Amino acid sequence: YPPELVRNFSIIAHVxxxxxxxxxxxxxxxxxxxxxxGQPQYLDKLQVERERGITVKAQTATMFYKNIINGxxxxxxxxxxxxxxxxxxxxxxxxxxxxxxxSLAACxxxxxxxxxxxxxxxxxxxxFYLAFESNLAIIPVxxxxxxxxxxPDRVKGQLxxxxxxxxxxxxxxxxxxxxxxxxxxxAVIERIPPPPGKSExxxxxxxxxxxxxxxxxxxxxxxxxxxxxRKGDKISSAATGKSYxxxxxxxxHPELTPTGILFTGQVGYVITGMRTTKEARIGDxxxxxxxxxxxxxxxxxKAAKHMVFSGLFPADGSDFExxxxxxxxxxxxxxxxSVTKETSTALGLGFRCGFLGLLxxxxxxxxxxxxxxxxxxxxxxxxxxxxEYSDGSKLEVQNPAALPSNPKxxxxxxxxxxxxxxIVMPSEYVxxxxxxxxxxxxxxxxxxxxxxxxxxMKYRLPLREIVIDFYNELKSITSGYASxxxxxxxxxxxxxxxxxxxxxxxxxxxxxxxxxxxxxxxxGRELVExxxxxxxxxxxxxxxxxxxxSKIIARETVTAMRKNVLAKCYGGDITRKKKLLxxxxxxxxxxxxxxSVDVPQEAFHELLKVS
Ligand code: GDP
Ligand code: MG
Numbered sequence: 001y002p003p004e005l006v007r008n009f010s011i012i013a014h015v016x017x018x019x020x021x022x023x024x025x026x027x028x029x030x031x032x033x034x035x036x037x038g039q040p041q042y043l044d045k046l047q048v049e050r051e052r053g054i055t056v057k058a059q060t061a062t063m064f065y066k067n068i069i070n071g072x073x074x075x076x077x078x079x080x081x082x083x084x085x086x087x088x089x090x091x092x093x094x095x096x097x098x099x100x101x102x103s104l105a106a107c108x109x110x111x112x113x114x115x116x117x118x119x120x121x122x123x124x125x126x127x128f129y130l131a132f133e134s135n136l137a138i139i140p141v142x143x144x145x146x147x148x149x150x151x152p153d154r155v156k157g158q159l160x161x162x163x164x165x166x167x168x169x170x171x172x173x174x175x176x177x178x179x180x181x182x183x184x185x186x187a188v189i190e191r192i193p194p195p196p197g198k199s200e201x202x203x204x205x206x207x208x209x210x211x212x213x214x215x216x217x218x219x220x221x222x223x224x225x226x227x228x229x230r231k232g233d234k235i236s237s238a239a240t241g242k243s244y245x246x247x248x249x250x251x252x253h254p255e256l257t258p259t260g261i262l263f264t265g266q267v268g269y270v271i272t273g274m275r276t277t278k279e280a281r282i283g284d285x286x287x288x289x290x291x292x293x294x295x296x297x298x299x300x301x302k303a304a305k306h307m308v309f310s311g312l313f314p315a316d317g318s319d320f321e322x323x324x325x326x327x328x329x330x331x332x333x334x335x336x337x338s339v340t341k342e343t344s345t346a347l348g349l350g351f352r353c354g355f356l357g358l359l360x361x362x363x364x365x366x367x368x369x370x371x372x373x374x375x376x377x378x379x380x381x382x383x384x385x386x387x388e389y390s391d392g393s394k395l396e397v398q399n400p401a402a403l404p405s406n407p408k409x410x411x412x413x414x415x416x417x418x419x420x421x422x423i424v425m426p427s428e429y430v431x432x433x434x435x436x437x438x439x440x441x442x443x444x445x446x447x448x449x450x451x452x453x454x455x456x457m458k459y460r461l462p463l464r465e466i467v468i469d470f471y472n473e474l475k476s477i478t479s480g481y482a483s484x485x486x487x488x489x490x491x492x493x494x495x496x497x498x499x500x501x502x503x504x505x506x507x508x509x510x511x512x513x514x515x516x517x518x519x520x521x522x523x524g525r526e527l528v529e530x531x532x533x534x535x536x537x538x539x540x541x542x543x544x545x546x547x548x549x550s551k552i553i554a555r556e557t558v559t560a561m562r563k564n565v566l567a568k569c570y571g572g573d574i575t576r577k578k579k580l581l582x583x584x585x586x587x588x589x590x591x592x593x594x595x596s597v598d599v600p601q602e603a604f605h606e607l608l609k610v611s
Contacts (some may be wrong), residue, residue, distance in 0.1 A: 013113035090349035105224035109137035109192030116150035152155035195265030203227035244272035306354030313350035326372035425482035
């Protein structure tokens, strides 16, 4: 397949607008997968992805397609050609926006899918600009036109006013009923240019993704930008300088199909004997080892930036080995999580993990529990702050517990990471949303109308303020009608303090947080109240305090259990006593002894809800 007969494209969409369903239909249409396999959404392979309806790991598939013009096999007396189409999937979530832009780097065009009823949403806007800035051909696809509330004309108007896309370019489809799907691939062939690479040049490949296979080791997904790759070639990585042999290469059709060669413009897989996916850096350039000197790396490789950190501890101290094993296995397939050992006085031995964002963290926790049966306690997520000390040194703080309790003495300045948030909502919710955003220390950058009923806003927000429970609150004040997306921005100076939680006078390291000074009293108050509700009465009084340095700012007391209450419970009835003891045993499993106080696991969950 010469490049003229290759098309590389991606489908981008706001979550739930039908990206995965459309991808499946296209794979069926080209006979790449069988119709109605009963396996919904072929490309969403992980259980969490199916459950949450999001794509975490990008997948790629090659399709073969004969472009038949006007139902006729011939055009101008020329037989229609067989095309090789690579559908390069992108993760559908902001946490993975770096991976999205890497995937797009291998494409020349996108299908921009918009739900015909919901219209343009926050991720539609964010994704559009990613594609637009990469100079990709954009084919608008208005999907779900079978819905009774579908209003394709209104969506066309939005596409025109927001993105200046010509309404007559929009394809109308239902990935559910199949209506309009026959126009999709012909549009891909006509409107998306072939890959521009040079066949005669030295090999340059973009590393798109990688995963670990029990039997075959690390499998890399690559896009051949220039030149060609043959089985047995010696190749090197620009990022790590390491060299490998291309032991097996081929295409994803959609399963791994060996071809022995990948030509310019093709997308496929390479197996090299890499030991871990940590060696396979997404966005890396790979070239022939012998041509090291004359090959310029492709632009834009950057290491994953961890924006959210949290401590992970076994719910039961003895499970440390099991947790350690589970984390090791899981990070084999997700090199974007950083892991270091952490010791907490309160929770014992555990790990500090860095994630790309909140969803990434949630998904990791969920996979640990679902796929590896690990029971974990996770501490309040924190963002990486930068502290500058009087001697001029700077420190990235990933763990509040690592800060001295009264940092003000030595710290001369603090910075916190911010994001640029995109929010789309019906205009009637503007008031409450603006209130929420100002409570979260947001600064409005842009405000405009998408059409007569929808508003689009851009805000700068401290990352910290969206990490904790922001999305749920936004959803709840807008009855689910607001959509939200964000991208990383600069560090900004900030007035930060460390908030300690004390149980019976002892600071609990795993409960420490860093908060903005203006909020410290309210947050301290709320944390203490929440903890009082979930910590059971014990044989002695428990004093719960919030403190900044040596200053106590909030206090609650859990009174001691009265002796006669116990006596009554443990009276005569033997079965009742047995039941109680069993119940106690069950409860114990979920308890963590912190100093002398039994703290239930849910206390840590409660802490996640205060911001
Ligand atoms: P994604 O998040 O963009 O990948 O969206 P999915 O493909 O997972 O689709 C989200 C939901 O919309 C699923 O329940 C699909 O069955 C449904 N869906 C997808 N396409 C259509 C369509 O054309 N019409 C209708 N009525 N539902 C659709
Ligand atoms: Mg999906």
